[in-house]
Amino acid sequence: MAAPLPQSYNPRARYIAVASQNRRTVTGHAGRCRRFTLFELGAPQPVGELELAPEAVLHEAALGPEHPLGQAVALIAASMGDGVRRRLAQFGIEAYLTEEADPARAVAQYLAGHASAPTRPTDCHCDHGAGHGALTPSQGD
Numbered sequence: 001m002a003a004p005l006p007q008s009y010n011p012r013a014r015y016i017a018v019a020s021q022n023r024r025t026v027t028g029h030a031g032r033c034r035r036f037t038l039f040e041l042g043a044p045q046p047v048g049e050l051e052l053a054p055e056a057v058l059h060e061a062a063l064g065p066e067h068p069l070g071q072a073v074a075l076i077a078a079s080m081g082d083g084v085r086r087r088l089a090q091f092g093i094e095a096y097l098t099e100e101a102d103p104a105r106a107v108a109q110y111l112a113g114h115a116s117a118p119t120r121p122t123d124c125h126c127d128h129g130a131g132h133g134a135l136t137p138s139q140g141d
Contacts (some may be wrong), residue, residue, distance in 0.1 A: 015047070016110065017069055018103040019077035023049065027100040028079035031059035037103045041042060041073065042111070063087050076106050079127050 018026055019033040029032060034057055036050045051070055055061060059081075064070055074094040085095040097117045100106040 014071055014073045015049065016074045016076065016107055017072040018106060019050075019075065019080075020103055026076060026078050026098055026103055027105050028077060030075060030080035030095075031084040032057055033077065036069070036075075039104075039107045044108070046103065052069055058084050058087065062125035063093075065091075069093070074110060076103075076110055 016039045017036040018039065019028070019030045019035075020037045021033050021035050023026040023035055023037070023090045034054065036048055036052075037046045038048045039045075040047050052061075052068060056068065058069070061067060069075065070091065072093050074096050076096045076098055078098065080095060080097070083101055088095045095116075096106075096110050098106040098109060099117045100109055
């Protein structure tokens with residue numbers, strides 16, 4: 001389902017996942033993202049990376065405790081659709097949108113309690129009919 005996690009990753013720890021498809025910046029369309037930078041709560045630096053198999057992306061896979069992102073307390077991205085946001089909320093995972101490009105700074109903003117960024121349309125080219133960007137997490141669903 002996913003690539004092995006680094007030895008420094010603690011599977012029992014709750015963590016913050018940052019969508020980072022290019023492994024350098026916060027990226028959008030969290031439901032299709034395969035690469036995430038992981039931060040333990042309170043850790044200023046990343047503790048590892050997670051690469052999902054194509055069938056494990058949030059847009060396709062069932063989310064739950066057995067999913068590689070199932071232990072996240074928050075998922076930070078530049079954009080995500082309403083369906084992904086709702087599914088995250090069902091499992092107690094906070095969806096946080098940011099305009100910050102640097103993953104560590106985005107995590108710092110989240111931990112400092114900064115409001116989630118307004119949503120913006122994604123450059124989605126899939127034909128799934130999702131209503132991307134209609135609500136911010138702070139507005140509810």
